[in-house]
Amino acid sequence: MAFDGITIANIVHELNRNLLDGRINKIAQPETDELLLTIKTPGGQRRLSISASASLPLIYLTEGNKPSPMTAPNFCMLLRKHINNGRITKIWQPKLERIIHFEIEHLDELGDLCKKELIVEIMGKHSNIIFCNEDGTIIDSIKHVSSQISSVREVLPGRTYFIPDTMEKSDPLSVSFAEFQRVLTEKPMPLAKAVYTSFTGISPVVAEEICYLSGIDSALTPRELSEDLLTHLYRQFTLYFEEVTAGHFSPAIYYHGAEPKEFSALPLTHFSQYIRKEYDSISRLLEDYYAEKNTLTRIRQKSVDLRRVVQTALERNRKKYDLQAKQLRDTENREKFKVYGELIHTYGYNLEPGAKKLEALNYYTNEMITIPxxxxxxxxxxxxKYFEKYNKQKRTFEALTSLIEETRDDISYLESVSNALDIALSEDDLTQIKEELIESGYIRRKFTKKKVKITSKPFHYLSSDGYHIYVGKNNLQNEELTFHFASGNDWWFHAKGIPGSHVIVKTNGEELPDRTFEEAGKLAAYYSKNRGSEKIEIDYIEKKHVKKPKGGKPGFVVYYTNYSLMIDSDISQIKQLED
Structure with missing residues (x-):
């Protein structure tokens, strides 16, 4: 979710509580498009990180520090000259734009009191940090934008600062019903899209939330709504933004399992299927959210080579399986040739020389057949000739039956590795998967004296009834959990017939309550290939009935009697423990 105007409003609210009347003590520019301000306030020293990065623009309070370059960039030197030791007298947001104004009071070279403005624009690739005089004249900016770059607005020293109104959006904080109705009904598009393209500061997720709170299908067009429905939508719209005006924010990150999906400054009730983690600070939320997102992105980037190995092997084995299946189908009529040979032996004595066919009674089916x-x-x-053909196809059938089973096992195994890559959360997880692929012969081991240290551990959950549940992240962990960690009376869970994790519930010799069975089933469903499906069939059985097939690949098991349950993959209410 990109920064929207509501998130900016939450940040402004937090900055006013923490930085107002504070003095700028240090100004650093650790990156070409980033500032780090250290501000002394009555409550102590605070650091404000501001990034105008095109890929990830951010502004938040932080406790961390960053090393600065030996020589400060020109923009940093300019700010130090003008506003070092300046007092922040006002922090505000125009309308609900993704812009924050810092009004700073300082003494000039003659000792006279004057004001400057530091304007932070969080606008994706157009993000910028602009330093202006009190009259709006631009002194300088962290990014210069000339007329060759933008035909809408130049951001250069000496130019007058203004907000380009290219989208002609309305202000959601002051819109009347008449204007609300007019701007929406002018747009022949789904309602949610009409909302976020008509008003400043609204993201697609927030537009969906407003439609959800109103009980109106977001896929309808505004023109399909009666005036009563539009009135109801407007009332819900204004109630939502009254929370923004009043500063009643409740920032939270929404998780899909361990992955952060979205964040918001106000509740997203239509995200009920996600785990909601609340924060008392939007700055802390942003720091955590982007740190976790960056970690996941880095893990996905680092797993590219492993995914390529697995995908290449999968494609090769699927092609092999299709060819073997076709060859196996060609042997389906082998019994017919055996019958032909037997019938020729039985009835062929009275054939005339040079005969091209034999019509005979098939004593197996009691029907007349014609044999070429x-x-x-x-x-x-x-x-x-027919006996030889039968024997050849019989040998082919027997060989292919064994080969096709091996190929099917290879495909299942590689799909399970692919699933393990999907749920990997750390470099240690990837290291263990790579080691597994080396042991299975898919990757050649590089000679090194340094032994690979693997510290990846299974996921660890606690059921609502206090039972410990463990989930393997890959086949090596599945093997370890099932055949070395679990006791005979512990319960074993797995998604039926699809790649997924082994789930072990430690019973401590007790009988498990139904709720724990359900929660273990949900975990098996979530950590399977069919994660997200409404209903997934789960097999479960006491561990003592689970066996390792001779010569089976890591994580492969067999069992002959089991219980089953149908369950969803919502694990939002199951507590995860940090080992």
Missing amino acids: LDSTKTPQENAL
């Missing part, structure tokens, strides 16, 4: 013959061969030679 080679007119240049004797009946005995024709019979021998």
Whole structure:
């Protein structure tokens, strides 16, 4: 979710509580498009990180520090000259734009009191940090924007600062019903899209939330709504933004399992299927959210080579399986050739020389059949030809039956590795998957004296009834959990017939309550290939009935009696423990 105007409003609210009347003590520019301000306030020293990065623009309070370059950039030197030791007298947001104004009071070279403005624009690739005089004249900016770059607005020293109104959006904080109705009904598009394209500061997620709170299908167009429905939508719209005006924010991150999906400054009730983690500070939320997002992005980037190995092997094995299946289908009629040979032996004695066919009674089915013959061969030679054909296809069938089973196992195994890559959360997880692929012969081990240290551990959950549940992240962990960690009376869970994790519930010799069975089933569903499906079939059985097949690949098991349950993959209410 990109920064929207509501998130900016939450940040402004927090900055006013923490930085107002504070003095700027230090100004650093650790990156070409980033500032780090250290501000002394009555409540102590605070650091404000501001990034105008095109890929990830951010502004938040932080406790962390960053090393600065040996020589400060020109923009940093300019700010130090003008506003070092300046007092922040006002922090505000125009309308609900993704812009924050810092009004700073300082003494000039003659000792006279004057004001400057530091304007932070969080606008994706157009983000900028602009330093202005009190009259709005631009002194300088962290990014210069000339007329060759933008035909809408130049951001250069000496130019007058203004907000380009290219989208002609309305202010959601002051819109009347008449204007609300007019701007929406002018747009022949789904309602949610009409909302976020008509008003400043609203993201697609917030537009969906407003429609959800109103009980109106967001896919309808505004013109399909009656005036009563539009009135109801407007009332819900204004109630939502009254919370913004009043500063009643409740920032939270929404997780899909361990992955942060969205964040918001106000509740997202239509995200009920996600785990909600609340924060008392939007700055702390942003720091955590982007740190976790960056970690996941880095893990996905680092797993690219492993995914390529797995995907290449999968494609090769699927092609092999299709070819073997086709060859196996070609052997389906082998019994027919055996019958032909037997019937020629039985009835061929009265055939005339040069006969091209034999019509005979098939004593297996009691039906008349016609058998093609080679007119240049004797009946005995024709019979021998059919027996040879039968024996060849029989040998092919027996060989292919074994080969196709091996190929099917290889595909299942590689799909389980692919699933393990999807749920990997750390470099240690990837290291263990790579080690597994090396042991299975898919990757050649590089000679090194340094032994690979693997510290990846299974996921650890606690059921609502206090039972410990463990989930393998990959096949090596699945093997370890099932055959070395679990006791005979512990319960074992797995998604039926699809790649997924082994889930072990430690019973401590007790009988498990139904709720724990359900929660373990949800975990098996969530950490399977079909994660997100409404209903997934889960097999569960006491661990003592789970066996390792001879010569089986890591994580492969067999069992002959089991219980089953149908469950969803919502694990939002199951507590995860940090080992």
